[in-house]
Amino acid sequence: MQSRYSLKLGKPFGIRVSVHWTFSLLIAWIVIISIGRGLEPVQILMHVLFIFALFFCVVLHELGHSLAAIKLGGNVESITLLPIGGMANLSKMPEKPRDEFIVSAAGPLVNIAIALVLWIYLFYIRQLDVATMEFETITRGNFLLLLMAANLFIVVFNLIPAFPMDGGRLFRSALSIRMSRLKATQIAKDIGQVFAIIFIIAGLFFNPFLVIIGFFILLGAKGEYEMIKYQDVLRNYTVKDIISTEYSELDIDDTLEKAADKLVKISDNGFVIRSGGKYAGILTKNDLINGLNSHGKQARVKDILNDKVESVECNKPLFEVYTEMQRNRQYILPVIEKEEFLGVLDLENLHEFFLIRKATQTTA
Ligand SMILES: [Zn+2]
Known part of the structure; x- marks a missing residue:
């Protein structure tokens, strides 16, 4: 509630x-x-x-x-x-x-x-x-x-x-x-x-x-x-089992217009943002839509980037992450270990992983 x-x-x-x-x-x-x-x-x-x-x-x-x-x-x-x-x-x-x-x-x-x-x-x-x-x-x-x-x-x-x-x-x-x-x-x-x-x-x-x-x-x-x-x-899986290293990227100086153009072509729940080639954060689909509404399409990614997005570590049990993401309505999270960005965890991938494992479990 x-x-x-x-x-x-x-x-x-x-x-x-x-x-x-x-x-x-x-x-x-x-x-x-x-x-x-x-x-x-x-x-x-x-x-x-x-x-x-x-x-x-x-x-x-x-x-x-x-x-x-x-x-x-x-x-x-x-x-x-x-x-x-x-x-x-x-x-x-x-x-x-x-x-x-x-x-x-x-x-x-x-x-x-x-x-x-x-x-x-x-x-x-x-x-x-x-x-x-x-x-x-x-x-x-x-x-x-x-x-x-x-x-x-x-x-x-x-x-x-x-x-x-x-x-x-x-x-x-x-x-x-x-x-x-x-x-x-x-x-x-x-x-x-x-x-x-x-x-x-x-x-x-x-x-x-x-x-x-x-x-x-x-x-x-x-x-x-x-x-x-x-x-x-x-039960037996952790974040590292489904960490995704194939994600859509944007530069922190890109305009929201460019981001919006890209958005319609991707299936991920957000973008990985780079600044000078280095990881700078995650821009979720929702953040982008809200940003377009409040800042207009000429604004830059850096104007709306939320630097308070939580991150997860590789060895965190997958079910724990799943329940947390569901509860907090998070659809994509960065996987960060010892301050190093390793990839993303997308709720969509997690659902697919579940369906595949479940299918192979019952036929095994
Ligand atoms: Zn009761």
Whole structure:
């Protein structure tokens, strides 16, 4: 989720927590439904407060996953709240079946803990009598009891084995003990997609949010499976296996007009820029298009050259580079070792390398 569509709420444990703009649609939906039911403003306010309290529990759920992942060597960038729940953005995920099991279980365990605390408070300290309670609308009297029930619902719902939901991840990690991670992911993905279709069909009749969740599962399952396939194929390779020494070049004093003429004739994602024959940087296709827009075609390459482009080293594992390039939307990177320019790594070549290796792997 891109940050420009979300509002930052805070940074507990160094993890950026933000709420996506579509969350406001959920609030609007709640308000509209409440008005439709003829509720008083105070009652509507209680419903909205309940959603906030519920999503606070969702944040704690995601923090549960995140802190477990960090403890086991993973890396968590952010947590984003969507109308359908929370999403922790892990840039590095523990892969051992046992670790994955712990990380997946940690979220639902948080909700079990919250429900337990509320249960003790309501039934032992406040000695609530459920038989006399009203559940027509959310009130101060039933607020915490409903919050407890909602936390239990989150646990049950998340444990449905619909990969990539928590239950599906638990299922995959259990399968991974007996088979390869790729095979386990494939089975979990297939089952996840069956659930997704059930959710979508059921959602059409009962709840539009279930339809959205269904689509999220469909896309998420497919995306993660693709990622694992890449990981499986690229596992034994490093940058030096696909470093390209055939690339398009430009001089730092060339005009953008010349660069644009060349651009339409090449298939690379950018140019290697030379200054006095020596490597001076990489000009990506996007940088060039943006440069043409802002500086015009008579400007020189040096006027728009971004000198902050990252570089990679030869022995970096290919899958690691691949995930980073995907995440940062980088399509071409210079390969630099001990300050010497060795060639480029083009995402296009990486895809082709993957397809070729995969084809030869399955026929072997
Ligand atoms: Zn979860």
